[in-house]
Amino acid sequence: MGEMLGKDVELDVTGIAHGGISVARLDGRVVFVTDAIPGERVRARITEDRKKSFWRADTVEVLDASPHRQEHVWGAASVDRDPSQRAGGAEFGHIALAHQRELKRQVLIDALSRMAGIDFDVVVEGVPGDDEVGGTRWRTRVRLHVDESGRPGPYAQRSHTVIAVDDLPLATAAVEEAAPLEQRFVGEEHVDVLSPSEGGARLIIGKQARTTVVERVGEREFRLDDGGFWQVHHGAAQTLTAAVQDLIDPALMDPRAMNLDLYGGVGLLAAAVGDRFGQALRITSVESDSRATDHAAENLQEWIGASAVTGRVERWIRELTSTANQGDRERLRQATVVLDPPRSGAGKDVVGRITSASPAQVVYVACDPVALARDIALFQEGGYHLDGIRAFDLFPHTHHLETVVRLTR
Missing domain, CATH: 2.40.50.140 (Nucleic acid-binding proteins)
Structure with a gap:
C-alpha cells in the first residue's frame, strides 16, 4: 500500500x-x-x-x-485550482442548485432505508429567495482561520491550510463587506464575522468579551451572545419555526403536559411551540450552555409555564425519568418532546430515556441525515414510528441539509 x-x-x-x-x-x-x-x-x-x-x-x-x-459559484474553490488550494465550505458549488437538492434527497432516503428500514420519500425544499440568487448570500456567520502570517481565510477542504480569498459569495453582502480579508491578525487562531438581524455586521477576534445580539424571527426577538449558536442561513430560524409548528400533531398536543425542548439553545423552538399553542403552554427547555440558558429564560419569559434549565441533556433526562412520580409520569406520557441535537445526534442513551417516558409525540430536528436515521432506528426499537418528514436546503452549495421528523408511538 x-x-x-x-x-x-x-x-x-x-x-x-x-x-x-x-x-x-x-x-x-x-x-x-x-x-x-x-x-x-x-x-x-x-x-x-x-x-x-x-x-x-x-x-x-x-x-x-x-x-x-456549472461553473463553481466560488472561484477560490474551482476544480481549475490545485486541490490543496481549493477553499472549503462550498463542496457542492459546481453542481446546479436543483440537482444539489436531488443528491441530498438521495443521501437522506438512502440513510433512512439502510439504517432504519424506512421507505419514505421526501422533497428537499429550498428557502424562499434562494433560487433567485443561485443559492448564494445566505451565511450570516463566517469563521475565518488565520495562518502563520496573520492572514485570514477559509480552510481548504479536509485540511488546516488557510486559503487566501478575495470574496465570500455564500456570505450575506453585509458579512462579505465586513470580512477583513486584507487585514492581518498575527497570533490569533480565527476571526468570526457575523451579521445579526439588528445592529449591523461585527467581528469577534480571539477571546474578546461577549456582547449580546438580537435575532428576529417574524415579529419575535431573540437575544443571544454574539458567539452563541444561531442558525447560519438568514432564513433558517423562520423555516425551522414553521416546520416544527407544522409537524406537531395538534390532536396529540397537550399544552399542559410536561412538554420538553431538548438541546434548546436560546429557546427558538420552544418559542415556536408557544406561538402555535398559546400562553397556557408548559415547556421546559434544556441546554448545557449556561449563557444560552440565561438568554432562553429571557426569550421565553412571556410564557409563565416555560422554563429554561442548564444541564447536559443525557444527565438531565436520566434524572427526570428516574425520579418522576406517578403524576409526572402521566404528564410525560401526554407530552410533546422537541429535540435539536448536535450533528452527532441524540444517541442511544437519550433516545432510550425518551422512549421509556413514552411521550405522545417527538419532533426531531436534525442536521445530519445519517445520525438521524440511526436515531430513528433506536426510536423504532422503543415503539415509535416515523409519521411525518420534511427536509430543507438550509446550506446551499454544501452537502448539509436539515431534516425535521415527527415520531409517534
Missing part, C-alpha cells in the same frame, strides 16, 4: 455518499472522490490509499461532464 499516493487515475463516478463526496470504483475498489458529480468521468489524484476497503481522490480534470455541472 502507499504506491498509488499522488497518482492520477480515470474514474467513472456512480453515486453520492454522505459528506458531499462522490463514489467511484477502480478495479472493484471503492474510491471516494471530491468535486465530481455522479455520471461523470474524471481524472482524479489519489490522496489516500492506505485503507484496504476504500481510497480517496480529488478531481483534477473533468473528462465527461454531467449536464448538472
